Amino acid sequence: MVLNGLLKEKRAVLVERWREALFESYPLETRQFFRKEKDRFQNPVAHRLSRGIEGLYGALLQETEEEELKGYLDEIIRVKAVQDFSPSQALAFIFLLKGLIREELAAELCDEELGRQCLEFESHIDGLALLGFEVYMQCREKLSEIRIDEVKRRVSGLLRKAGLGMELE
Amino acid sequence: MAKVPTPKELTRINYRPPAKSWMDTKPEFRPGVYLNAPSPKWLEMIGYPYPRKWSVPDEDWHLPPDWKEIILAGMEDRLKRFRTLKLFFDICVRCGACADKCHYFLGSGDPKNMPVLRAELLRSVYRRYFKTAGKLLGEVAGARDLTEDVLKEWFFYLYQCTECRRCSLFCPYGIDMAEMTILGRELLSSVGINIEWVMASVASCYEKVGHIGATPHAYKDMIDFFAEECERITGILPEVTYNRKGAEILFIAPSGDYFADPGTYTYMGYLLLFQYLGLDYTISTYAAEGGNFGYFISHEMGKRLNAKFYEEAKRLGVKWILGGECGHMWRVCNQYMTTWHGPATFLEVPKSPITGTVFEHAREHKMVHICEFTADLIHHGKLKLDPQRNAHLKLTFHDSCNTSRAMGIFEEPRYIIRHVLPEGHFFEMPPNTIREKTFCCGSGSGVNADEYLEMRMRGGFPRANAVRYVHDKYGVNHLGCICAIDRAVLPTLMAYWVPGMEITGIHELVGNALVFDDEIERTTDLRDRDLVGVGKAEEAEGEAEDE
Numbered sequence: 255m256v257l258n259g260l261l262k263e264k265r266a267v268l269v270e271r272w273r274e275a276l277f278e279s280y281p282l283e284t285r286q287f288f289r290k291e292k293d294r295f296q297n298p299v300a301h302r303l304s305r306g307i308e309g310l311y312g313a314l315l316q317e318t319e320e321e322e323l324k325g326y327l328d329e330i331i332r333v334k335a336v337q338d339f340s341p342s343q344a345l346a347f348i349f350l351l352k353g354l355i356r357e358e359l360a361a362e363l364c365d366e367e368l369g370r371q372c373l374e375f376e377s378h379i380d381g382l383a384l385l386g387f388e389v390y391m392q393c394r395e396k397l398s399e400i401r402i403d404e405v406k407r408r409v410s411g412l413l414r415k416a417g418l419g420m421e422l423e
Numbered sequence: 424m425a426k427v428p429t430p431k432e433l434t435r436i437n438y439r440p441p442a443k444s445w446m447d448t449k450p451e452f453r454p455g456v457y458l459n460a461p462s463p464k465w466l467e468m469i470g471y472p473y474p475r476k477w478s479v480p481d482e483d484w485h486l487p488p489d490w491k492e493i494i495l496a497g498m499e500d501r502l503k504r505f506r507t508l509k510l511f512f513d514i515c516v517r518c519g520a521c522a523d524k525c526h527y528f529l530g531s532g533d534p535k536n537m538p539v540l541r542a543e544l545l546r547s548v549y550r551r552y553f554k555t556a557g558k559l560l561g562e563v564a565g566a567r568d569l570t571e572d573v574l575k576e577w578f579f580y581l582y583q584c585t586e587c588r589r590c591s592l593f594c595p596y597g598i599d600m601a602e603m604t605i606l607g608r609e610l611l612s613s614v615g616i617n618i619e620w621v622m623a624s625v626a627s628c629y630e631k632v633g634h635i636g637a638t639p640h641a642y643k644d645m646i647d648f649f650a651e652e653c654e655r656i657t658g659i660l661p662e663v664t665y666n667r668k669g670a671e672i673l674f675i676a677p678s679g680d681y682f683a684d685p686g687t688y689t690y691m692g693y694l695l696l697f698q699y700l701g702l703d704y705t706i707s708t709y710a711a712e713g714g715n716f717g718y719f720i721s722h723e724m725g726k727r728l729n730a731k732f733y734e735e736a737k738r739l740g741v742k743w744i745l746g747g748e749c750g751h752m753w754r755v756c757n758q759y760m761t762t763w764h765g766p767a768t769f770l771e772v773p774k775s776p777i778t779g780t781v782f783e784h785a786r787e788h789k790m791v792h793i794c795e796f797t798a799d800l801i802h803h804g805k806l807k808l809d810p811q812r813n814a815h816l817k818l819t820f821h822d823s824c825n826t827s828r829a830m831g832i833f834e835e836p837r838y839i840i841r842h843v844l845p846e847g848h849f850f851e852m853p854p855n856t857i858r859e860k861t862f863c864c865g866s867g868s869g870v871n872a873d874e875y876l877e878m879r880m881r882g883g884f885p886r887a888n889a890v891r892y893v894h895d896k897y898g899v900n901h902l903g904c905i906c907a908i909d910r911a912v913l914p915t916l917m918a919y920w921v922p923g924m925e926i927t928g929i930h931e932l933v934g935n936a937l938v939f940d941d942e943i944e945r946t947t948d949l950r951d952r953d954l955v956g957v958g959k960a961e962e963a964e965g966e967a968e969d970e
Contacts, residue, residue, distance in 0.1 A: 280532045281532070281533070282534075283534035283537070284528075284533070284534055287522075288532075291523060294888075295855055295856050295885070295888065295889050295892075296523065297523075297529070298529060298530070298884055298885050298888035299530065299532055299884070301888070302888070332919075332920070333884070336877045336880040336884075336919075337531060337532060337881060338451075338456075393919075396918070396919055397876055397877065397919065399918075400876070400915045400918045400919055401873045401876045401915075403914075403915070403918070404873055404911075404912075404914070407683055407684055407914065408635070408682070408911070409635070409682055409683070410682075411645065411681065411683055411686075411687040412641075412645065412682055414687075415645060415648045
């Protein structure tokens with residue numbers, strides 16, 4: 255028996271629990287709304303968070319390029335980076351998967367070999383968290399950058415007229 | 424061992440919100456999520472009460488000693504003057520139809536942004552001081568005392584409403600939440616609580632030309648420059664007149680269009696169109712701002728700024744007023760202007776001098792939106808257009824809240840778009856995110872200050888989410904709009920959520936497509952970007968020469 259197979263078997267339940275753990279970071283009324291509304295345009299945050307969680311879970315079970323992983327992380331972190339979360343709070347959801355796996359596979363993990371594989375898998379999750387720092391920083395840096403660009407753009411017509419045009423891209 | 428919190432502890436202690444009643448949860452003012460307090464000089468310029476230095480994150484906001492009496496007296500006064508306010512306080516049954524319709528709730532996940540709960544912030548105070556049950560039973564009857572914390576909470580949430588009225592659309596009673604926000608902000612203003620971005624804009628518009636406080640000659644200079652730019656690109660030099668008495672039409676555009684890109688290109692489009700038609704119009708350096716930041720904070724200030732329109736139309740003796748691509752300007756003109764100033768009997772019912780169309784819907788206020796004007800021109804075959812000049816665009820259209828929900832302008836811009844773009848280049852966003860159900864840009868009603876960026880990214884997320892969909896699915900690369908605030912803020916919103924998306928006004932596209940008899944060969948659009956085929960043709964020629 256290998257851990258990967260077990261995680262694939264438990265995919266539906268673990269993805270659901272991981273998503274729930276992520277939703278738990280929002281107030282009660284918001285969580286209820288996140289669960290209820292299925293339209294992706296009427297419930298954009300839940301849609302984006304779910305998309306990220308599903309993508310990440312699938313990606314962790316196979317060889318995945320770093321860029322793809324970052325893409326899934328971005329789905330979640332880009333939202334959290336502008337909401338009321340500190341950096342640690344915004345990234346905490348990544349580590350929560352460890353506990354969920356240990357709970358969900360508690361019986362199976364008594365097996366020594368599976369336990370070893372689980373430790374290895376948890377290292378992957380740690381790696382994912384490191385990538386998460388990068389994504390979080392990119393989002394926050396982007397905020398600073400676009401704030402500066404916007405201030406410039408406010409008078410860009412005037413600057414262009416004065417021959418002081420600048421590249422905003 | 425070091426005492427490091429585990430992720431689970433993090434989630435348990437901080438990450439999960441405390442299970443407190445909404446009445447007890449105070450807002451936390453940290454950078455990025457509050458708007459700066461205004462400099463006292465702006466308030467002094469317009470004679471607003473209690474100018475003083477104060478700072479939002481400070482504990483002490485230096486309120487006047489009798490602030491509470493002022494607010495309650497102001498509330499009582501407005502309850503008598505505004506039937507909408509009285510109805511709003513008394514008839515809302517908290518059915519929750521509006522709860523999940525607010526872009527700020529959807530993007531922030533903060534339940535106090537559900538319009539029903541945001542309204543409760545004001546209503547709880549109303550109950551406490553104006554309703555018997557609330558006076559006697561207090562919190563049990565959903566009433567609460569007006570304290571400084573409550574006032575701070577009003578400030579926090581009334582500036583997270585962009586007065587877009589999406590919630591009103593779904594309200595079975597049609598409660599106009601935008602008006603409630605304006606009245607709430609009026610009350611705050613009465614004790615000197617305002618924001619820098621709005622007050623600076625209001626004072627600048629009041630004393631000078633537009634929201635950045637330009638002088639009349641700087642304004643003229645800028646528009647002359649656009650005319651020269653038009654000539655450089657098209658070979659056509661639009662003739663522009665300023666403050667010309669006896670012109671048939673007074674043209675008023677939002678100031679965003681003459682200082683800030685990409686609105687500036689929209690302005691070039693206006694000038695080219697008017698030149699093409701030989702329109703008898705003039706531009707005023709007095710009534711030079713279509714936008715009205717005053718309206719965002721009080722009816723009274725909205726009226727003071729808006730008065731310039733009719734005053735100038737009367738002074739110049741024009742027949743009617745044509746307005747540029749602006750959003751909230753049209754709610755003001757369509758729904759408030761004649762109430763504020765009385766019927767404009769000195770003007771005529773707008774009639775297109777080119778097609779003879781009489782704009783009956785503008786019979787009362789005598790103002791026509793440029794999209795209505797241009798759509799009519801196209802309908803009558805008065806414009807020669809080459810859509811191929813916009814072939815580098817794949818466009819989707821963002822309905823601006825005010826032109827759509829306050830005026831019902833849905834078809835006109837789309838009609839223009841279909842005629843200035845090649846077939847198959849226009850893609851609609853999903854139906855529940857456009858037309859009257861459109862999502863706000865997240866930065867309307869004066870909250871488009873840069874210090875508020877983080878909050879604005881939340882509010883604009885539902886809009887961006889729908890844009891991303893058509894971007895990914897159809898390769899859409901331009902987002903069209905007919906609002907200057909949109910043109911100012913959507914580039915920022917898109918840079919964060921949907922990189923690679925450009926913003927454009929619709930008359931910029933008209934300017935690109937218009938074919939003049941005596942124009943030079945067009946190789947670029949109004950932004951100096953190569954037209955499709957032009958760059959490649961040159962490259963091919965170059966290659967041939969090399970060989």
